[in-house]
Amino acid sequence: xxxxxxxxxxxxxxxxxxxxxxxxxxxxxxxxxxxxxxxxxxxxxxxxxxxxxxxxxxxxxxxxxxxxxxxxxxxxxxxxxxxxxxxxxxxxxxxxxxxxxxxxxxxxxxxxxxxxxxxxxxxxxxxxxxxxxxxxxxxxxxxxxxxxxxxxxx
Amino acid sequence: xxxxxxxxxxxxxxxxxxxxxxxxxxxxxxxxxxxxxxxxxxxxxxxxxxxxxxxxxxxxxxxxxxxxxxxxxxxxxxxxxxxxxxxxxxxxxxxxxxxxxxxxxxxxxxxxxxxxxxxxxxxxxxxxxxxxxxxxxxxxxxxxxxxxxxxxxxxxxxxxxxxxxxxxxxxxxxxxxxxxxxxxxxxxxxxxxxxxxxxxxxxxxxxxxxxxxxxxxxxxxxxxxxxxxxxxxxxxxxxxxxxxxxxxxxxxxxxxxxxxxxxxxxxxxxxxxxxxxxxxxxxxxxxxxxxxxxxxxxxxxxxxxxxxxxxxxxxxxxxxx
Numbered sequence: 001x002x003x004x005x006x007x008x009x010x011x012x013x014x015x016x017x018x019x020x021x022x023x024x025x026x027x028x029x030x031x032x033x034x035x036x037x038x039x040x041x042x043x044x045x046x047x048x049x050x051x052x053x054x055x056x057x058x059x060x061x062x063x064x065x066x067x068x069x070x071x072x073x074x075x076x077x078x079x080x081x082x083x084x085x086x087x088x089x090x091x092x093x094x095x096x097x098x099x100x101x102x103x104x105x106x107x108x109x110x111x112x113x114x115x116x117x118x119x120x121x122x123x124x125x126x127x128x129x130x131x132x133x134x135x136x137x138x139x140x141x142x143x144x145x146x147x148x149x150x151x152x153x154x
Numbered sequence: 155x156x157x158x159x160x161x162x163x164x165x166x167x168x169x170x171x172x173x174x175x176x177x178x179x180x181x182x183x184x185x186x187x188x189x190x191x192x193x194x195x196x197x198x199x200x201x202x203x204x205x206x207x208x209x210x211x212x213x214x215x216x217x218x219x220x221x222x223x224x225x226x227x228x229x230x231x232x233x234x235x236x237x238x239x240x241x242x243x244x245x246x247x248x249x250x251x252x253x254x255x256x257x258x259x260x261x262x263x264x265x266x267x268x269x270x271x272x273x274x275x276x277x278x279x280x281x282x283x284x285x286x287x288x289x290x291x292x293x294x295x296x297x298x299x300x301x302x303x304x305x306x307x308x309x310x311x312x313x314x315x316x317x318x319x320x321x322x323x324x325x326x327x328x329x330x331x332x333x334x335x336x337x338x339x340x341x342x343x344x345x346x347x348x349x350x351x352x353x354x355x356x357x358x359x360x361x362x363x364x365x366x367x368x369x370x371x372x373x374x375x376x377x378x379x380x381x382x383x384x385x386x387x388x389x390x391x392x393x394x395x396x397x398x399x400x401x402x403x404x405x406x407x408x409x410x411x412x413x414x415x416x417x418x419x420x421x422x423x424x425x426x427x428x429x430x431x432x433x434x435x436x437x438x439x440x441x442x443x444x445x446x447x448x449x450x451x452x453x454x455x456x457x458x459x460x461x462x463x464x465x466x467x468x469x470x471x472x473x474x475x
């Protein structure tokens with residue numbers, strides 16, 4: 001029993017180390033649906049939804065455009081209503097949805113929607129769930145970009 | 155009933171003092187773990203489940219400390235058996251909570267797996283360092299795996315010395331915590347490798363462990379409260395009733411005897427029913443000697459009640475033990 005227990009511990013640690021090394025080698029996180037790699041290799045475009053509503057202090061659209069340009073992605077832009085956008089996001093047909101969402105308030109209203117971390121004050125973007133490499137690149141870009149524009153004017 | 159002072163030997167009292175300190179350290183560690191997990195858990199179901207389990211893992215420790223406070227209260231007129239069962243009651247409540255939450259989290263994890271909910275783990279800045287949140291989670295999980303192993307080991311021997319089931323359970327739970335941390339780490343690393351389902355699968359494994367613990371401890375707490383025969387810390391029936399019976403049978407004035415006993419917290423209460431021989435002449439010393447001999451068998455035997463019966467009464471009313 002004791003021997004089996006020790007073997008179990010060793011097996012667990014071994015699997016953990018293999019997964020850890022794999023994660024480091026593959027530069028985790030990876031996307032569940034390979035969004036970032038496919039977009040980089042121009043296999044599929046990034047689909048961005050936006051509402052006609054404009055944010056008060058900043059231009060989210062131009063921020064996303066900069067992100068697309070920096071990564072040299074192909075993009076498809078769709079003007080949608082809030083509900084259409086949220087439905088498309090739930091169906092995983094949008095990668096980014098710009099709707100002037102704010103952390104806290106929006107998260108309480110739309111519990112099944114995934115948001116980026118706040119990039120300016122409480123502003124967040126709604127994103128496709130599970131595409132972790134894509135999201136981390138987006139969040140890193142937003143942080144860097146907004147640090148150059150602390151007052152939000154782009 | 156004896157006064158609480160007489161329940162523990164000097165060595166046991168020292169051990170109780172030592173383990174109380176360990177329990178406070180353990181609670182402080184659990185609090186640190188709960189806060190850290192809350193800060194980094196994000197959208198991962200495995201992390202959420204592990205966080206709930208960490209919170210619940212404080213229950214045996216808190217129950218033990220509460221019981222320690224009540225140990226110093228002497229039996230009263232209204233509570234002549236003392237307050238030993240506070241621990242069993244607390245333990246029943248906490249194990250039922252464990253079971254209920256385990257079932258809730260299991261349903262939640264399974265529904266996430268069925269609905270193919272993809273966990274999202276983004277970036278997080280801590281101490282000025284911007285990292286993928288999964289790496290922060292793994293660092294917290296390492297903190298969640300090693301200290302409980304040491305704390306569990308430190309509590310094991312005192313649990314045996316004090317014959318304390320709550321402490322024993324706590325020690326076992328601590329020692330098993332590394333598995334929860336490892337399962338959660340598998341889930342997080344799986345998400346990092348794009349395998350979204352690994353998060354829910356890890357959460358299901360953790361909930362199964364919670365449900366198993368909850369069921370086992372609820373069953374033990376219930377049977378404890380139902381006055382079943384005493385068991386040792388490993389859950390096996392002990393041979394104290396047989397030992398008591400043998401002692402009584404060896405007494406020259408005893409024709410037949412039956413013994414039943416039950417646990418009140420860490421102590422055992424004995425009820426002995428004796429049919430004296432026909433030549434028996436009642437003497438107080440004979441009864442006192444019999445009681446003392448039974449009390450000598452084990453320190454856990456706290457009180458003995460000895461009843462003299464006729465053979466007919468013993469056969470008809472107490473034939474079930």
